[in-house]
Amino acid sequence: MKNCKTWVEINKENLLNNVAQFRNRIGAEVKLSVAVKANAYGHGLKEISAVINPVVDFFCVDSIDEALELKAVATKPILILGYTLFSRLEEVVEKEFHQVVANIETLEKLSEISKNKNREVFVHLKIETGTSRQGIWLNDLEEFLNVFKANDLLRLAGVSTHFANIEDTTDDYYSKLQLEVYKKAVMFIESRGFRDFIKHTACSAAAVLFPETYFDMIRLGIGLYGLWSSTETQVVAAEKNIKIQLRPVLTWKTRVAHIKTLPAGTPVSYGCTEKVSVPTKVAVLPVGYYDGYDRGLSSVGNVIIKEKRCKIIGRICMNMCVADVNHIEDLKLEEEVILLGRGVSENVSTEEMAKKLNTINYEVVTRINPRIKRFVVD
Ligand SMILES: *Cc1c(COP(=O)(O)O)cnc(C)c1O
Numbered sequence: 001m002k003n004c005k006t007w008v009e010i011n012k013e014n015l016l017n018n019v020a021q022f023r024n025r026i027g028a029e030v031k032l033s034v035a036v037k038a039n040a041y042g043h044g045l046k047e048i049s050a051v052i053n054p055v056v057d058f059f060c061v062d063s064i065d066e067a068l069e070l071k072a073v074a075t076k077p078i079l080i081l082g083y084t085l086f087s088r089l090e091e092v093v094e095k096e097f098h099q100v101v102a103n104i105e106t107l108e109k110l111s112e113i114s115k116n117k118n119r120e121v122f123v124h125l126k127i128e129t130g131t132s133r134q135g136i137w138l139n140d141l142e143e144f145l146n147v148f149k150a151n152d153l154l155r156l157a158g159v160s161t162h163f164a165n166i167e168d169t170t171d172d173y174y175s176k177l178q179l180e181v182y183k184k185a186v187m188f189i190e191s192r193g194f195r196d197f198i199k200h201t202a203c204s205a206a207a208v209l210f211p212e213t214y215f216d217m218i219r220l221g222i223g224l225y226g227l228w229s230s231t232e233t234q235v236v237a238a239e240k241n242i243k244i245q246l247r248p249v250l251t252w253k254t255r256v257a258h259i260k261t262l263p264a265g266t267p268v269s270y271g272c273t274e275k276v277s278v279p280t281k282v283a284v285l286p287v288g289y290y291d292g293y294d295r296g297l298s299s300v301g302n303v304i305i306k307e308k309r310c311k312i313i314g315r316i317c318m319n320m321c322v323a324d325v326n327h328i329e330d331l332k333l334e335e336e337v338i339l340l341g342r343g344v345s346e347n348v349s350t351e352e353m354a355k356k357l358n359t360i361n362y363e364v365v366t367r368i369n370p371r372i373k374r375f376v377v378d
Pocket of ligand 1 (some may be wrong): 008035037081162202203204219220221222223229
Protein backbone atom coordinates (compact mmCIF):
# COMPACT_ATOMS: atom_id res chain seq x y z
CA MET A 1 0.00 0.00 0.00
CA LYS A 2 2.77 2.39 0.86
CA ASN A 3 4.04 2.32 -2.72
CA CYS A 4 0.64 2.97 -4.29
CA LYS A 5 -0.85 6.29 -5.27
CA THR A 6 -4.27 4.72 -5.34
CA TRP A 7 -5.39 1.39 -3.90
CA VAL A 8 -8.30 -0.63 -2.53
CA GLU A 9 -8.34 -2.19 0.94
CA ILE A 10 -10.40 -5.30 1.58
CA ASN A 11 -11.52 -5.77 5.16
CA LYS A 12 -11.16 -9.51 5.76
CA GLU A 13 -13.12 -9.55 9.00
CA ASN A 14 -16.11 -7.82 7.39
CA LEU A 15 -15.98 -10.15 4.39
CA LEU A 16 -16.05 -13.24 6.59
CA ASN A 17 -18.77 -11.67 8.73
CA ASN A 18 -20.97 -11.27 5.65
CA VAL A 19 -20.45 -14.90 4.63
CA ALA A 20 -21.34 -15.99 8.17
CA GLN A 21 -24.49 -13.83 8.18
CA PHE A 22 -25.80 -15.54 5.04
CA ARG A 23 -24.70 -19.01 6.18
CA ASN A 24 -26.68 -18.45 9.30
CA ARG A 25 -29.68 -17.23 7.33
CA ILE A 26 -29.82 -20.13 4.83
CA GLY A 27 -28.86 -22.97 7.19
CA ALA A 28 -26.41 -25.83 6.79
CA GLU A 29 -28.40 -27.77 4.19
CA VAL A 30 -28.28 -25.09 1.51
CA LYS A 31 -25.10 -24.58 -0.51
CA LEU A 32 -23.58 -21.12 -0.62
CA SER A 33 -22.30 -19.98 -3.99
CA VAL A 34 -20.76 -16.55 -4.39
CA ALA A 35 -20.87 -14.30 -7.44
CA VAL A 36 -17.31 -13.10 -8.02
CA LYS A 37 -17.90 -11.90 -11.57
CA ALA A 38 -16.87 -8.37 -12.57
CA ASN A 39 -13.61 -8.68 -10.62
CA ALA A 40 -15.59 -9.70 -7.52
CA TYR A 41 -17.82 -6.65 -7.93
CA GLY A 42 -14.67 -4.54 -8.20
CA HIS A 43 -13.21 -5.93 -4.98
CA GLY A 44 -10.54 -8.09 -6.65
CA LEU A 45 -11.33 -11.57 -8.00
CA LYS A 46 -8.28 -13.36 -6.65
CA GLU A 47 -8.03 -11.44 -3.40
CA ILE A 48 -11.66 -12.02 -2.45
CA SER A 49 -11.78 -15.62 -3.66
CA ALA A 50 -8.62 -16.67 -1.81
CA VAL A 51 -10.13 -15.46 1.47
CA ILE A 52 -13.54 -17.08 1.08
CA ASN A 53 -12.60 -20.30 -0.72
CA PRO A 54 -12.58 -22.30 2.54
CA VAL A 55 -16.04 -21.09 3.62
CA VAL A 56 -18.09 -21.25 0.41
CA ASP A 57 -19.35 -24.17 -1.71
CA PHE A 58 -19.34 -22.80 -5.24
CA PHE A 59 -18.09 -19.81 -7.23
CA CYS A 60 -20.06 -18.04 -9.97
CA VAL A 61 -18.34 -16.00 -12.69
CA ASP A 62 -19.51 -14.48 -15.94
CA SER A 63 -16.87 -15.68 -18.38
CA ILE A 64 -14.40 -18.44 -19.19
CA ASP A 65 -11.56 -15.95 -18.71
CA GLU A 66 -12.70 -15.14 -15.19
CA ALA A 67 -13.06 -18.86 -14.51
CA LEU A 68 -9.48 -19.53 -15.65
CA GLU A 69 -8.13 -16.73 -13.47
CA LEU A 70 -10.16 -17.90 -10.50
CA LYS A 71 -8.93 -21.48 -10.82
CA ALA A 72 -5.50 -20.35 -9.63
CA VAL A 73 -6.90 -19.70 -6.15
CA ALA A 74 -10.16 -21.65 -5.88
CA THR A 75 -10.60 -25.31 -5.08
CA LYS A 76 -14.41 -25.20 -5.10
CA PRO A 77 -16.43 -25.77 -8.30
CA ILE A 78 -16.78 -22.81 -10.67
CA LEU A 79 -20.01 -22.05 -12.51
CA ILE A 80 -19.90 -19.85 -15.61
CA LEU A 81 -23.12 -17.84 -15.67
CA GLY A 82 -22.61 -15.98 -18.93
CA TYR A 83 -22.26 -16.98 -22.55
CA THR A 84 -19.21 -18.92 -23.70
CA LEU A 85 -18.21 -18.81 -27.36
CA PHE A 86 -18.26 -22.14 -29.22
CA SER A 87 -14.50 -21.77 -29.70
CA ARG A 88 -13.96 -21.77 -25.92
CA LEU A 89 -16.25 -24.64 -24.91
CA GLU A 90 -13.40 -27.16 -25.02
CA GLU A 91 -11.74 -25.26 -22.18
CA VAL A 92 -14.94 -25.48 -20.16
CA VAL A 93 -14.81 -29.25 -20.49
CA GLU A 94 -11.06 -29.61 -19.91
CA LYS A 95 -11.06 -27.48 -16.77
CA GLU A 96 -14.25 -29.10 -15.44
CA PHE A 97 -16.09 -25.82 -15.13
CA HIS A 98 -19.85 -25.88 -14.75
CA GLN A 99 -21.60 -23.97 -17.54
CA VAL A 100 -25.04 -22.34 -17.59
CA VAL A 101 -26.72 -23.26 -20.86
CA ALA A 102 -29.82 -21.73 -22.40
CA ASN A 103 -29.48 -22.59 -26.05
CA ILE A 104 -29.56 -25.92 -27.79
CA GLU A 105 -26.56 -25.25 -30.03
CA THR A 106 -24.29 -24.84 -27.01
CA LEU A 107 -25.66 -28.00 -25.42
CA GLU A 108 -25.09 -30.02 -28.59
CA LYS A 109 -21.58 -28.67 -28.95
CA LEU A 110 -20.78 -29.56 -25.33
CA SER A 111 -22.19 -33.03 -25.87
CA GLU A 112 -20.00 -33.51 -28.93
CA ILE A 113 -16.88 -32.34 -27.07
CA SER A 114 -17.60 -34.65 -24.15
CA LYS A 115 -17.88 -37.64 -26.50
CA ASN A 116 -14.72 -36.72 -28.39
CA LYS A 117 -12.72 -36.31 -25.21
CA ASN A 118 -14.56 -38.96 -23.24
CA ARG A 119 -14.97 -36.42 -20.47
CA GLU A 120 -17.88 -35.55 -18.18
CA VAL A 121 -19.49 -32.16 -18.70
CA PHE A 122 -21.41 -30.26 -16.04
CA VAL A 123 -24.36 -28.29 -17.38
CA HIS A 124 -26.80 -26.04 -15.55
CA LEU A 125 -29.95 -25.40 -17.56
CA LYS A 126 -31.36 -21.92 -17.13
CA ILE A 127 -35.12 -21.61 -17.19
CA GLU A 128 -36.94 -18.60 -18.67
CA THR A 129 -39.34 -17.54 -15.94
CA GLY A 130 -39.84 -13.87 -16.74
CA THR A 131 -36.51 -12.06 -16.81
CA SER A 132 -36.47 -12.35 -20.61
CA ARG A 133 -32.72 -12.65 -20.82
CA GLN A 134 -31.02 -16.04 -21.06
CA GLY A 135 -33.49 -18.82 -20.39
CA ILE A 136 -35.23 -21.84 -21.86
CA TRP A 137 -39.01 -21.78 -22.37
CA LEU A 138 -40.84 -24.66 -20.75
CA ASN A 139 -42.06 -25.79 -24.15
CA ASP A 140 -38.48 -26.28 -25.33
CA LEU A 141 -37.22 -28.21 -22.31
CA GLU A 142 -37.93 -31.66 -23.71
CA GLU A 143 -35.57 -31.05 -26.62
CA PHE A 144 -32.75 -30.17 -24.20
CA LEU A 145 -33.42 -33.17 -22.00
CA ASN A 146 -33.22 -35.45 -25.02
CA VAL A 147 -29.63 -34.32 -25.61
CA PHE A 148 -28.75 -35.37 -22.06
CA LYS A 149 -30.51 -38.71 -22.52
CA ALA A 150 -28.42 -39.43 -25.60
CA ASN A 151 -25.11 -38.92 -23.77
CA ASP A 152 -24.26 -40.26 -20.29
CA LEU A 153 -21.22 -38.02 -20.05
CA LEU A 154 -23.38 -34.94 -20.26
CA ARG A 155 -24.47 -34.28 -16.68
CA LEU A 156 -27.45 -32.17 -15.72
CA ALA A 157 -25.63 -30.65 -12.75
CA GLY A 158 -28.07 -27.83 -12.07
CA VAL A 159 -31.29 -26.06 -12.99
CA SER A 160 -31.51 -22.34 -12.37
CA THR A 161 -33.41 -19.15 -12.95
CA HIS A 162 -32.89 -15.49 -12.06
CA PHE A 163 -35.40 -12.98 -10.65
CA ALA A 164 -36.22 -9.84 -12.63
CA ASN A 165 -37.91 -7.67 -10.08
CA ILE A 166 -36.85 -8.55 -6.59
CA GLU A 167 -34.68 -5.64 -5.47
CA ASP A 168 -36.47 -2.80 -7.26
CA THR A 169 -39.77 -3.22 -5.46
CA THR A 170 -41.36 -4.04 -2.13
CA ASP A 171 -44.00 -6.04 -4.03
CA ASP A 172 -43.15 -9.73 -4.38
CA TYR A 173 -45.88 -10.73 -6.84
CA TYR A 174 -43.65 -10.96 -9.95
CA SER A 175 -41.04 -13.02 -8.08
CA LYS A 176 -43.78 -15.38 -6.92
CA LEU A 177 -44.94 -15.81 -10.52
CA GLN A 178 -41.38 -16.57 -11.61
CA LEU A 179 -40.98 -19.05 -8.79
CA GLU A 180 -44.11 -20.91 -9.91
CA VAL A 181 -42.82 -21.19 -13.47
CA TYR A 182 -39.47 -22.43 -12.14
CA LYS A 183 -41.12 -25.09 -9.98
CA LYS A 184 -43.12 -26.30 -12.97
CA ALA A 185 -39.92 -26.66 -14.97
CA VAL A 186 -38.25 -28.60 -12.16
CA MET A 187 -41.26 -30.94 -11.88
CA PHE A 188 -41.17 -31.52 -15.61
CA ILE A 189 -37.43 -32.31 -15.54
CA GLU A 190 -37.88 -34.70 -12.62
CA SER A 191 -40.80 -36.36 -14.37
CA ARG A 192 -38.37 -37.23 -17.17
CA GLY A 193 -36.20 -39.14 -14.70
CA PHE A 194 -33.51 -36.58 -13.87
CA ARG A 195 -32.34 -36.46 -10.24
CA ASP A 196 -29.63 -34.93 -8.06
CA PHE A 197 -29.25 -31.68 -9.94
CA ILE A 198 -28.67 -28.50 -7.95
CA LYS A 199 -31.72 -26.26 -7.94
CA HIS A 200 -30.78 -22.60 -7.53
CA THR A 201 -32.63 -19.31 -7.99
CA ALA A 202 -31.75 -16.88 -5.20
CA CYS A 203 -29.62 -13.75 -5.54
CA SER A 204 -28.80 -11.65 -2.44
CA ALA A 205 -32.20 -9.98 -2.16
CA ALA A 206 -33.98 -13.33 -2.43
CA ALA A 207 -31.56 -14.83 0.10
CA VAL A 208 -32.41 -12.05 2.54
CA LEU A 209 -36.15 -12.02 2.03
CA PHE A 210 -37.52 -15.30 0.66
CA PRO A 211 -36.48 -18.69 2.09
CA GLU A 212 -38.81 -20.35 -0.44
CA THR A 213 -36.28 -19.41 -3.15
CA TYR A 214 -33.30 -21.20 -1.56
CA PHE A 215 -33.81 -24.75 -2.88
CA ASP A 216 -30.32 -26.37 -2.88
CA MET A 217 -28.09 -23.31 -3.29
CA ILE A 218 -28.12 -19.51 -3.24
CA ARG A 219 -26.03 -17.26 -5.48
CA LEU A 220 -24.80 -14.51 -3.23
CA GLY A 221 -23.45 -11.38 -4.93
CA ILE A 222 -23.74 -7.86 -3.56
CA GLY A 223 -24.48 -9.01 0.00
CA LEU A 224 -21.11 -10.78 0.18
CA TYR A 225 -19.47 -7.41 -0.19
CA GLY A 226 -21.54 -5.97 2.65
CA LEU A 227 -23.86 -3.92 0.45
CA TRP A 228 -27.64 -4.10 0.36
CA SER A 229 -29.27 -4.96 -2.97
CA SER A 230 -31.43 -1.85 -2.62
CA THR A 231 -33.21 0.37 -0.12
CA GLU A 232 -36.41 -1.57 -0.86
CA THR A 233 -34.73 -4.83 0.17
CA GLN A 234 -33.55 -3.22 3.38
CA VAL A 235 -37.03 -1.84 4.10
CA VAL A 236 -38.78 -5.17 3.56
CA ALA A 237 -36.14 -6.98 5.65
CA ALA A 238 -36.79 -4.56 8.51
CA GLU A 239 -40.56 -5.03 8.17
CA LYS A 240 -40.14 -8.79 8.32
CA ASN A 241 -37.81 -8.40 11.29
CA ILE A 242 -35.02 -10.23 9.44
CA LYS A 243 -31.75 -9.56 11.20
CA ILE A 244 -28.77 -9.44 8.88
CA GLN A 245 -25.82 -7.21 9.68
CA LEU A 246 -23.93 -6.39 6.49
CA ARG A 247 -20.58 -4.67 6.71
CA PRO A 248 -19.07 -3.03 3.64
CA VAL A 249 -15.78 -4.68 2.70
CA LEU A 250 -14.11 -2.14 0.47
CA THR A 251 -12.26 1.12 1.13
CA TRP A 252 -10.83 2.97 -1.85
CA LYS A 253 -7.94 5.26 -1.07
CA THR A 254 -5.53 7.65 -2.71
CA ARG A 255 -2.99 10.25 -1.56
CA VAL A 256 -2.61 13.99 -1.76
CA ALA A 257 -0.31 14.70 -4.72
CA HIS A 258 -0.07 18.50 -4.65
CA ILE A 259 -1.20 21.31 -2.33
CA LYS A 260 -1.61 24.96 -3.27
CA THR A 261 -3.67 28.01 -2.39
CA LEU A 262 -5.74 29.62 -5.11
CA PRO A 263 -6.64 33.35 -5.02
CA ALA A 264 -10.34 34.28 -4.87
CA GLY A 265 -12.02 34.02 -8.27
CA THR A 266 -9.67 31.35 -9.69
CA PRO A 267 -11.33 28.75 -11.91
CA VAL A 268 -10.45 25.08 -11.31
CA SER A 269 -9.85 22.25 -13.82
CA TYR A 270 -11.03 21.70 -17.41
CA GLY A 271 -13.78 23.89 -18.72
CA CYS A 272 -13.33 26.36 -15.85
CA THR A 273 -16.71 25.11 -14.63
CA GLU A 274 -16.20 26.19 -11.03
CA LYS A 275 -14.36 29.07 -9.33
CA VAL A 276 -13.23 29.44 -5.74
CA SER A 277 -15.02 32.44 -4.24
CA VAL A 278 -12.44 33.07 -1.49
CA PRO A 279 -8.72 32.27 -1.28
CA THR A 280 -8.80 28.49 -1.03
CA LYS A 281 -6.29 25.78 -0.23
CA VAL A 282 -6.80 22.87 -2.63
CA ALA A 283 -5.28 19.40 -3.00
CA VAL A 284 -4.72 17.60 -6.26
CA LEU A 285 -5.63 13.92 -6.00
CA PRO A 286 -3.98 11.47 -8.41
CA VAL A 287 -7.21 9.73 -9.39
CA GLY A 288 -9.67 10.34 -12.22
CA TYR A 289 -12.29 8.77 -14.42
CA TYR A 290 -9.79 6.30 -15.86
CA ASP A 291 -9.50 4.84 -12.38
CA GLY A 292 -13.27 4.61 -12.12
CA TYR A 293 -13.69 7.82 -10.16
CA ASP A 294 -16.67 8.82 -12.25
CA ARG A 295 -16.69 12.13 -14.12
CA GLY A 296 -20.21 12.58 -12.79
CA LEU A 297 -18.61 13.37 -9.43
CA SER A 298 -17.29 16.67 -10.84
CA SER A 299 -18.18 19.45 -8.35
CA VAL A 300 -20.33 17.07 -6.26
CA GLY A 301 -18.04 14.29 -5.01
CA ASN A 302 -16.80 14.22 -1.44
CA VAL A 303 -13.62 12.62 -0.11
CA ILE A 304 -12.36 12.19 3.45
CA ILE A 305 -9.02 13.66 4.49
CA LYS A 306 -7.92 13.60 8.14
CA GLU A 307 -11.44 12.56 9.14
CA LYS A 308 -13.05 15.55 7.46
CA ARG A 309 -15.20 15.71 4.35
CA CYS A 310 -13.72 17.65 1.44
CA LYS A 311 -15.62 18.66 -1.68
CA ILE A 312 -14.38 18.00 -5.20
CA ILE A 313 -14.00 21.29 -7.10
CA GLY A 314 -14.49 21.46 -10.87
CA ARG A 315 -14.23 18.61 -13.35
CA ILE A 316 -12.82 15.17 -12.66
CA CYS A 317 -10.00 14.66 -15.19
CA MET A 318 -8.70 11.40 -16.67
CA ASN A 319 -6.09 10.81 -13.95
CA MET A 320 -6.55 13.68 -11.50
CA CYS A 321 -9.07 15.74 -9.62
CA VAL A 322 -9.01 18.65 -7.18
CA ALA A 323 -10.47 18.81 -3.67
CA ASP A 324 -11.17 21.79 -1.43
CA VAL A 325 -8.95 21.30 1.65
CA ASN A 326 -9.20 24.80 3.05
CA HIS A 327 -10.46 23.47 6.40
CA ILE A 328 -7.76 20.79 6.79
CA GLU A 329 -4.92 21.86 9.05
CA ASP A 330 -1.32 20.66 8.74
CA LEU A 331 -2.01 18.86 5.50
CA LYS A 332 1.08 17.27 4.01
CA LEU A 333 1.89 15.67 0.68
CA GLU A 334 1.00 11.97 0.40
CA GLU A 335 -1.58 12.20 3.20
CA GLU A 336 -4.15 9.39 2.80
CA VAL A 337 -7.47 10.23 1.21
CA ILE A 338 -10.59 8.06 1.39
CA LEU A 339 -12.49 8.17 -1.89
CA LEU A 340 -15.04 5.56 -0.92
CA GLY A 341 -15.66 3.85 2.39
CA ARG A 342 -15.45 4.50 6.06
CA GLY A 343 -12.87 6.39 8.07
CA VAL A 344 -13.16 6.52 11.84
CA SER A 345 -15.90 9.15 12.09
CA GLU A 346 -16.75 9.95 8.45
CA ASN A 347 -18.15 7.66 5.76
CA VAL A 348 -18.57 8.03 2.02
CA SER A 349 -20.93 5.15 1.35
CA THR A 350 -21.31 3.40 -2.00
CA GLU A 351 -24.98 4.38 -1.85
CA GLU A 352 -24.13 8.06 -1.38
CA MET A 353 -21.87 7.95 -4.42
CA ALA A 354 -24.44 5.97 -6.43
CA LYS A 355 -27.12 8.52 -5.65
CA LYS A 356 -24.93 11.38 -6.87
CA LEU A 357 -24.29 9.44 -10.07
CA ASN A 358 -27.92 8.48 -10.56
CA THR A 359 -27.01 4.78 -10.54
CA ILE A 360 -26.88 1.79 -8.18
CA ASN A 361 -24.21 0.68 -5.71
CA TYR A 362 -23.43 -2.34 -7.95
CA GLU A 363 -22.19 -0.05 -10.72
CA VAL A 364 -20.09 2.12 -8.42
CA VAL A 365 -17.95 -0.73 -7.09
CA THR A 366 -17.71 -2.75 -10.31
CA ARG A 367 -16.35 0.29 -12.14
CA ILE A 368 -13.24 0.64 -9.99
CA ASN A 369 -10.43 0.00 -12.46
CA PRO A 370 -9.12 -3.56 -12.09
CA ARG A 371 -5.53 -2.33 -12.48
CA ILE A 372 -5.72 -0.63 -9.08
CA LYS A 373 -4.15 -2.94 -6.49
CA ARG A 374 -6.37 -4.67 -3.96
CA PHE A 375 -4.94 -5.43 -0.50
CA VAL A 376 -6.56 -7.74 2.02
CA VAL A 377 -6.28 -6.21 5.47
CA ASP A 378 -6.60 -8.41 8.58
C1 LIG B 1 -24.79 -11.54 -10.46
C2 LIG B 1 -25.77 -12.61 -10.30
C3 LIG B 1 -26.23 -12.97 -9.03
C4 LIG B 1 -25.90 -12.20 -7.78
O1 LIG B 1 -26.82 -11.14 -7.65
P1 LIG B 1 -26.78 -10.15 -6.38
O2 LIG B 1 -27.98 -9.31 -6.52
O3 LIG B 1 -25.52 -9.37 -6.52
O4 LIG B 1 -26.76 -11.02 -5.18
C5 LIG B 1 -27.06 -14.08 -8.94
N1 LIG B 1 -27.43 -14.76 -10.05
C6 LIG B 1 -27.02 -14.42 -11.28
C7 LIG B 1 -27.48 -15.22 -12.46
C8 LIG B 1 -26.19 -13.33 -11.46
O5 LIG B 1 -25.81 -12.99 -12.69
